Amino acid sequence: MTTTITITDGATEDVPVVEPRPDANVPLLEVKDLQISFTTATGTIDAVRGVDLTVYPGQSVAIVGESGSGKSTTAHAIIDLLPGTGRVTGGSITFGGRELVGLKRKQTEDLRGREIGLVPQDPMSNLNPVWRIGTQIDEALVANGFQGSRAERTARVAELLGEAGLPDAARRARQYPHEFSGGMRQRALIAIGLASRPKLLIADEPTSALDVTVQKRILDHLDDLTAELGIAVLFITHDLGLAAERAEHLVVMYKGKVVESGPAAQILKDPQHEYTKRLVASAPSLASRRIQSAHERGQEADELLADHPDASATAAPEVVVAKDLTKVFHIRGSRPGASTDFTAVDSVDFALPKGRTLALVGESGSGKSTAANMVLGLLEPTAGTVMFDGRDVAKMSPKEQFALRRRVQPVFQNPYGSLDPQFSVFRSIEEPLVLHRVGDRKSREARVRELLDMVSLPQATMRRFPNELSGGQRQRIAIARALALKPEVLVLDEAVSALDVLVQAQILTLLNDLQAELGLSYLFITHDLAVVRQIADLVAVMKDGSIVEHASTDEVFDNPQQEYTRDLLAAIPGASLEIGG
Amino acid sequence: MLWYIGRRMLQVIPVFLGATLLLYAMVFLRPGDPVAALGGDRGLPPAAEAAIREAYHLNEPFIVQYLYYLKGIFTFDMGVTFTGRPVVDVITQALPVTFQLAMMAIIFETVFGIGFGLFAGLRKGKFFDSAVLVWSLLLIALPTFVIGFVLQIVVGVQLGWLPVTAGRDPDFVSLLMPAIVLATVSFAYILRLTRTSVVENVTADFVRTARAKGLPRDKVVSRHVLRNSLIPVVTFVGADLGNLMAGSIVTEGIFNINGVGGTLYNAIIRGENVTVVSLTTVLVVIYIVANLLVDLLYAVLDPRIRYA
Secondary structure, three states, rough: OOOOOOOOOOOOOOOOOOOOOOOOOOOOEEEEEEEEEEEEOOOEEEEEEEEEEEEEEOOOOEEEEEOOOOOHHHHHHHOOOOOOOOEEEEEEEOOOEEOOOOOOHHHHHEEEOOOOOOOOEEEOOOOOOOOHHHHHHHHHHOOOOOOOHHHHHHHHHHHHHHHHHHHHHHHHHHHHOOOOOHHHHHHHHHHHOOOOOOOEEEEEOOOOOHHHHHHHHHHHHHHHHHHOOEEOOOOOOOHHHHHHHHEEEEEEOOEEEEEEEEEEEHHHHHOOHHHHHHHHOOOOOOOOOHHHHHHHHOOHHHHHHOOHHHHHHHOEEEEEEEEEEEEEEEEEEOOOOEEEEEEEEEEEEEEEEOOEEEEOOOOOOOOOOHHHHHOOOOOOOEEEEEEEOOEEEOOOHHHHHHHHHEEEEOOOOOHHHHHHOOOOHHHHHHHHHHOOOOOHHHHHHHHHHHHHOOOOOOHHHHOOOOOHOOOHHHHHHHHHHHHOOOOOOOEEEOOOOOOOOOHHHHHHHHHHHHHHOOOOEEEEOOOHHHHHHHHEEEEEEEEOOOOEEEEEHHHHHOOOOHHHHHHHHHHHHOOOOOOOO | OOOHHHHHHHHHHHHHHHHHHHHHHHOOOOOHHHHHHHHHOOOHHHHHHHHHHHOOOOOOOOOHHHHHHHHHHHHHOOOEOOOOOOOHHHHHHHHHHHHHHHHHHHHHHHHHHHHHHHHHHOOOHHHHHHHHHHHHHHHHOOOHHHHHHHHHHHHHHHHOOOOOOOOOOOOOOHHHHHHHHHHHHHHHHHHHHHHHHHHHHHOHHHHHHHHHHHOOHHHHHHHHHHHHHHHHHHHHHHHHHHHHHHHHHHHHHHHOOOOOOHHHHHHHHOOOOOHHHHHHHHHHHHHHHHHHHHHHHHHHHOOOHHHH
């Protein structure tokens, strides 16, 4: 009784009176044969086709699936927050014995927040930028019948924020969202979700936008909190490792259907459905090793990797060497004369041997992308040098720098943003050839065809436009464009981070094959240590602009020297689990 | 916040100086010699001409003349018209009417523009939305004088609900129709701006979060959709305040109002530079003040701007 708020508005609806100890055998949420469709200009799309799902009081259940599998749509249907034209076209959703499909607006509003809470996906866009954090939590209290004076509410808001793990909560409540970091915002959203002590909390990818260490802290905290309050949690995630670690029960969704469900441990050990098997196999867990094709170069990887990077450097010539690389940004303050210097990259040294992959790993703000941009010559270093093939990039003439661009090419994170939507695939891939005056029209077309073959896309793709392609296909095109000028070095800035696990695995394999085939050197920028293990030979771990650990991949993973590296490794979702039978 | 206000106030100074300098230079470069023109075909006696040039500092370099002009503005001594009437008098007579008219128009266009825009935005793609969009386009396409004449004939003459013209010292009722005519085009723009903004914000993640909290729909709309949608609208209204003050020439003509627009028009026709420069300066100041207010309102609406 202590955790529920008494309903005082005299509503006549038959909300079941909350028992002090809910019967654990009666389902809290039961979804049966749920069908959801979206109406578009070209017809209806069945996003969810017959989903069954049960959550018992206090239980934690995770829906796992890739983007487009209908997992978020299912979750949003439960609290009637389907976007756009989405409609429940069949099936039932019962909550505490009460049918939710077809409820009146007022009844749904009473249910939201009070009975079912939501922690949404992206902390950056889910708080209204124009209201104070405290006000936004206060709204949740007022809307759900919190009885108390303004002062009592203010005190409760601070209490909730503190409970969500935010220090100095009373002062923080008076700040605006833009003064909060991503992790802090996510804590505020958790406070909102739990403000009225719902019986079920829907956590829709609650931490996928956050750094791994922050993610781990927040999820640990959320686990403790919901266990303590006896709140059932429905996790929505694309990350099998995370799901298995956080939930007792897994529901695997694929193309709008539930393909498999059962206890988490059982699904990991003995997946039945073909899709689940693939998902388990490609889950980037700690168990995975460097993808094999790298070894086909005929070099004994173990020999190379066993050496210290300095030692292995003598084996292969270094194509990119960064020495004492430093970048300082001036940040304008809120008042005149209050500008400060921010050292994004602080005298960093690293070397990329020819034909190898060096991973720069770090959390957001660690300076890894700034370092990459200096290697690409897109940013000028404040101090230090980037040597390419023994020549200082900063001292090159504009003409030499232009020539350098042919030898170093980037692939960026977001394939939706890095391809011009107005350009056909052919034009996108051809553009660098035109800029560098390579060949004539005919030979360029032949080259584009060859490149499409290289990235395993049908040649007919070249007449299509980016919006007709999936994320994985677009990233292949971005890679093809980067390879057009036959570069020696690719700078891959979070190149696989935006992709679903299965697609991610395909792209990583492709990159490995291309490396073996063309002798490319990769500078691989990522926050994802699990990916590093699959692709990198050498790892440099960055924190606050400095490299804290620089060694071979196996050394870093098997015998991390620094506390910070150990934290990062421990924070990988599913790190403690044995995936795959 | 204080720093923001202070910085914004300081920015007013160079804007004012730049605008007045430009204004003065343009009139200065205008072909024709006003002193020679005074004498007509026969010309003035050289002594008289020299005396006039001396009195009005016309022999001084341009920049000195500009400084005299600035001094005049700050001491409210803006000279006299051809008929010998002090320019300050002319302005104090024309300004209040125009100001009242502009204020009524602003209130009309914001209240109805935001209201209709909000409802259209919330019903995107429905009949009301489509109807409002078509009508607003029609209002934008129609010239002001057409709307004015039609209203005069229908509401003023046939129905007899409102006075047809305003005339000298108009009251609230007789300014009602001119204010509506003056506001129509901006009303349509504000409506469309609000609608687009609302459509965008309705699907925003933070609106979904607000709904997920259990907030009733009217509160979701007023606190999370409307407030965020007003930010671009406020920019437009601020710029429009200046336009309404200066650009009501057509409306004032139709309804026979002796406001800023008419006075300025006549002064330009007569080549009365003193009046033109002085009145335009006043308009520049109004424009600057209006934009200052908008920027401050901006900071109230959007906390991120206070720190930018």
